[in-house]
Amino acid sequence: MPAPDSISFRATCIRAVIYILLTGALMQGVYYEALYLPDNQFTERGFTELAQTLLLTIASALLIYARHGLKSMPQVTLLLFGFLFASLIREQDSHLDTYLFDGAWQVLVTLVILPCLFFVIRRRRQFIDEFTHYSNTFSFGLFAAGFLTTYVFSRLYGRSEVWMAILGDHYARTFKDAAEEVTELFGYALLLFAIIELVLLARRWRLSHNGTDNT
Template identity: 65%
Template sequence: MPTQPPNEPIHFGSAALRALCYILLIVALTQGAYYEALYLEQVRFTELGFTELAQTALLAGASALLLYVRQSLRQLPHVTLLMFAFVFSSLIREQDSLLDHYVADGTWQVLVSLVIVPILGWVVHRRQAFADEFSRYANSASFGMFAAGVLTTYVFSRLYGRSEMWMAILGDSYQRTFKDAAEEVVELLGYALILIAMIELALLARRWARRT
């Protein structure tokens, strides 16, 4: 596979515009969670609440961007496929309650396995090509943002949302809603970072595609 062309410099105006868009995205998500907490008591931080639906939308958008980079721009095919398996599996996992209720218990585990196992096997089979692509992607801002999103969602939110900590903080005033709100809103931020990372990847891949 030919070496990817070097990254083009990003002009200040373009970087500022993107930063503004990302700030507006974070503000919109935060305000949505705020509105949910104040006015949507019946579905507050449940599968039908704003936060959960926004998480689904963010993961769906990130999955679509990965397919765009791989299928339309034809850049980093091995890296984007493995990332798609991870992000799309997270999207399936977010639907666990609905799948368990409307299909069968454990449905999401089966669907995730059907996504991850064949893709992981193919990437392992093509591990040298994957390693070559990853060495290029790892130097990008997109990878740093993606790593931050994963750490926020799958490490920090789990530790921050532990029931024991919130029981200790709130004492007799503890309700599960506090714990759920803390964990779900942090997850929302993590998924937003992942989406931003995929937007940055798509923009980077477009620059690469124009130069090849």
């Protein structure tokens, strides 16, 4: 009987096709944004920013389902939820500053992160045990790739200095914004794929005693 952590070749191929199609759809949306939304390119009202919000919203909802519906890895899923939901709030910084008050997103992020950290640290032994199992999964590999893409590479790749050096006298902020936002979009897509894999993993763990699920 396959280990509950394993993924069948058929399931791997199906998921690969789905993830490729979703990535292609996102990039097609970016193309249409550049083509038909010149006034909203890479702004809060553009496709890229709205897609980022949607990806983070879905990922956060799936983590709630994994924690409360599947009751899997409660400490790991809580920490991941806090991280992604804080990112979702951060993406709304312009709206929050406009319609609430300046710096509202920092306050809301703090109200999300601190309780999550408190409960995880309070149950740190359980968290370490859960993380030991999770760190050896495909989901964690995708999450690590998404994290590096979004929070490290996109920030470095989207620096104004880089694009000024590349474009010289032809520099325009649009190039910098496009580079950073589109790379960030792909990173969020990887994070969503990671959470989808986490949910499927939790489902396999839950059903492993039957030996019937290898999704």
